[in-house]
Structure formats: structure tokens, C-alpha cells
Amino acid sequence: MLGGAKRWWLDKSLRALSEKIENLGGKLFLKRNTDRSTADVLLDVCRTHNVKSVFWNRRYSTSETDIDKSVKSVLSEAGHSPSSFSGSLLKEPWEVKTNSGNPYKVFTPFWNALKPDFAPKHPDGIPDCSFFSDFDCEDLEDWALHPSKPDWSDGLGDAWIPGEDGAKACLEAFFDEGLKGYKEKRDRPDLPNTSRLSPYLSFGEISVHEIWSRTLQKISGASELESDGWAFLRELAWRDFSYSLLFQSKDLSTENWNDKFDGFPWEKNETCLTAWQKGQTGYPIVDAGMRELWTTGWMHNRVRMIVASFLIKHLMIDWRTGEEWFWDTLVDADTANNPASWQWVAGSGADASPYFRIFNPITQGEKFDPDGVYIRKWVPELSKLPRKCLFAPWDTPRDVQKECGVLIGHDYPKPIVIHKQARQRALDAYESLKT
């Protein structure tokens, strides 16, 4: 089930696709499976419309591969020639293997194995075939994908142009203003050096193969871009790595990859969870990120690591709770990347960050938003504070708070936990796992 932000995106995406198909003389066929199995619904469609062959792109979670297997057997038996293809990854998960034939469990060797002989596929363009439009189907309006009362999607609409054209424009914008310096600056949420392609990738509106080959084109003959370009492609490969983990896992979004974490003493604290979700923790870099997410459906990667670390370690709330919130609010929520990355931060994942690596939300802000531009943008009540007060505003002298028109504890919350204490509590809990 898609989250709210992705439902909004899907609505715009289908409208864009529909328009493209109409320009070719066709019509987009829309059908949902509300109370029957995917295989049954597809079989009905095939019979009604006299369909000869069915093609689709593979998916990789257990629940999805179960559906796809059943579709394949049902359609095949009924003579509708089903076939599935690789349409979203650089390589299929079973194609990248260690010398002993097992899937990689560590990213760097995975990358070293994938990179050398990878040749991106090139699109063939629009197929030469006829389109049909003389059929009835469901109406997109009836799907009610766009949020109503209240409509919270204004910020999403300002931030994004869903669809293939938006994806291409996004890639070109990244080449123009983000690729140069990517390696150094991709950790800076105040700078335009990340690609922001993730929602387009998650909806299949641009192909990783196209991104790969366009990036290679960009850096060929431009040696000053070479290390930036390869750093970017390496990040793309994290997506394949996450899918490789998803493919091996029974359910990556509910089960700890490392079952040693099954006994972890997670806290239940609705007050703290709500403060985190609303961007009211009292730690500016955390709140800036959570508000960017709520407003735009997206958050800078470095800040995702900071807010995830804060939820898991400072608040000791189960990573699955954070995964669910991201699933509902991110326009790029991805079946593989989202749970794999949450488990990476929690320390329960493959090749994960050790649990005891606890981000200090004060120094992370100072390091990656050094001028406070990102904090001032998303936490405007703090915008008049001097730079040195932006990362730990509770230490601002009372008279400075008054001058700047912000009273900590009134206009902006005091921190909901004390960093030093919360850090120690998390380390103690981690220690309890070992015994």
C-alpha cells in the first residue's frame, strides 16, 4: 500500500503518462485490484480485451514475487504469454555474486564486483506499434489519490514536477549545478549538490541505465568531473545493494536483518514520537529535516541519517516506527532503500553502522550546515538568532532570545531529551543486548 505522499505523486505521474499516450493516439488503461487477486484481475482483462501477450517489470520483495509468480502461472495456463523483464535495477540481484556464489553482505565488495563489467542498456525509444483508445476503464478521479480535506499537498506541488519530463529536467539540473563538487558537497543540505532523482527512480520515471550512461558521457573528456561522477554512480549502486538485501530477506521492513536485535528494549513514547514527526524535538537540525520532509515529501540524505539516529538512539524508538513514517511521508519511499537504510542506522542491517555510532545532533548541524542556512529555512522561528546559537538554541542568553524575538520553551521547544543522557541510555541498552 502506497503512503500518502506517493499517492499524490502517482496521481500526477499517471496524468503525465496519460497525456503522453494520448498524444500517440492511445489511451491509458487503468484497473485496480481492490478485493481480488492480481492474477484474477489480469486474467479478466486479458479475456475481455483478447490480449495475446503480457509484459511487466520484475519486483523483488517476497510479497511481490509471490504475486508475480502466480500471475505468470495463471496467465501462462490461459495462453496469454506472460513474460517479466529487468526494468529497474542495474543488475538483477542474482547476477551479482561472490566467488563462492553467495550474494554480497557488504557494500564495498558488492560495488567492486558490479562496477567493472557493467554496461548500461540503451532505450530503444517509442515502439513502432499501434495504440488503442476504444475501451472503457476506471477513471483516475475515482481513485482519489490526491489528498482532500485537508489538502496538505501544496508544498509537494511547489517542489516537484512528477513524470518523465520532470525526471529529465531534474537530471539535467543536477548535471548543471550539482555534479561538480558532488563528492565533497553531497553531505551539505544547504547546497544543491544532490540529484533529487530518488522519487523519479522509485516510480520508474527515469532509468538507472540512462542515469549511468548520461553520467559517463558527462565525465568523459572532463577529468575534473571524474571523481564526482563515480562518487555519484557509487551512490546509485546502494539502491541495487538494498534490492539485493530485499531479495534475500523474508520481510526487510519488519524483520531485523541481524536477529541479535530481536531482544532490543525499544521504548514506546507517543509524546516523543509526535515531537519527532512534527519537527518539535528542540534540536534544530532534526526539526529542520522533519519539517522539510513534511512540506516537500523529501529530505536530504545526510539529514535522514541524523533524524533516524535521533529517533532510534536518543529516543530509543523502534526503527520500524520511523520506517513507517518515512513510508507515508516520502515521495521517494522505496521498498528496498527505506527499510535497508533504517536498518543501516539502527545497526541491525547488513554492513550497518555500529549501534554505538551515535550522531551528536548539535555537532552534526555545525558540521554540515555550517552557516545555518538549512536550519533558518526550515525552522524560521530561529532565523534571527546569531549563527553560533543556532545549533543549541537553549544555551542562548535570555536577553539575546528577546532581541531575536524567540523565547526557547515558548516559541521553539526546549530539547525533549538531553543529548548526553540519551546517548548514555542508548549505549546501556545496547550493552544489555549482549548479555
Place this chain on the structure above:
DNA sequence: TGCTACTTGTG
């Protein structure tokens, strides 16, 4: 793709 406490060396 950490942080902290503690050390040693310098002034």
C-alpha cells in the same frame, strides 16, 4: 558515512 574521554605534547 562518530563521539567521548582520556592520553601526551606543547606553551
Place this chain on the structure above:
DNA sequence: ACAAGTAGC
């Protein structure tokens, strides 16, 4: 003091 290095979480 304070930088620089490092062990252990």
C-alpha cells in the same frame, strides 16, 4: 589551556 592522537563504546 589546547591541539592531536587514540581506545572503547
